[in-house]
Amino acid sequence: MTLRFARVSFRDDAMQDLRRLAERSRAILIEVFRLLKALDAGELVPTPLHDYAKTGDLTDCGKIVVAIDGEAEHRIVVRDLGGGAFEICEVIAVEDRTDDLPYLLAGLRLGRLEDPVRRSDAQRRVARIRQLRGR
Numbered sequence: 001m002t003l004r005f006a007r008v009s010f011r012d013d014a015m016q017d018l019r020r021l022a023e024r025s026r027a028i029l030i031e032v033f034r035l036l037k038a039l040d041a042g043e044l045v046p047t048p049l050h051d052y053a054k055t056g057d058l059t060d061c062g063k064i065v066v067a068i069d070g071e072a073e074h075r076i077v078v079r080d081l082g083g084g085a086f087e088i089c090e091v092i093a094v095e096d097r098t099d100d101l102p103y104l105l106a107g108l109r110l111g112r113l114e115d116p117v118r119r120s121d122a123q124r125r126v127a128r129i130r131q132l133r134g135r
């Protein structure tokens with residue numbers, strides 16, 4: 001089965017997130033793609049994100065909750081590339097929501113943490129979270 005998206009694109013590092021997710025939970029991966037197909041079809045609107053010190057300004061981004069019984073909740077972070085209604089989106093991060101990992105990744109990947117101290121703190125947090133999870 002080939003998945004094609006007309007209005008959703010993927011950053012290379014988001015594709016890496018999906019590859020790692022495939023190794024951890026096929027059920028979550030299937031749900032992620034189901035939700036992204038709904039987004040692509042205009043049937044789903046992400047919840048807008050905000051400007052926080054720990055993540056930087058993510059006001060042009062939104063989150064999609066991925067919740068399946070028996071699995072850790074995940075978040076898909078997408079960036080609006082259109083006129084503010086998430087008609088055209090880029091997937092920035094797909095991760096377990098624990099410790100705000102998807103939002104930290106989005107802030108780092110989009111270069112939204114301009115302060116070098118905050119950027120370094122976020123990088124250390126991401127590394128620590130991944131080390132603790134064995135990824």
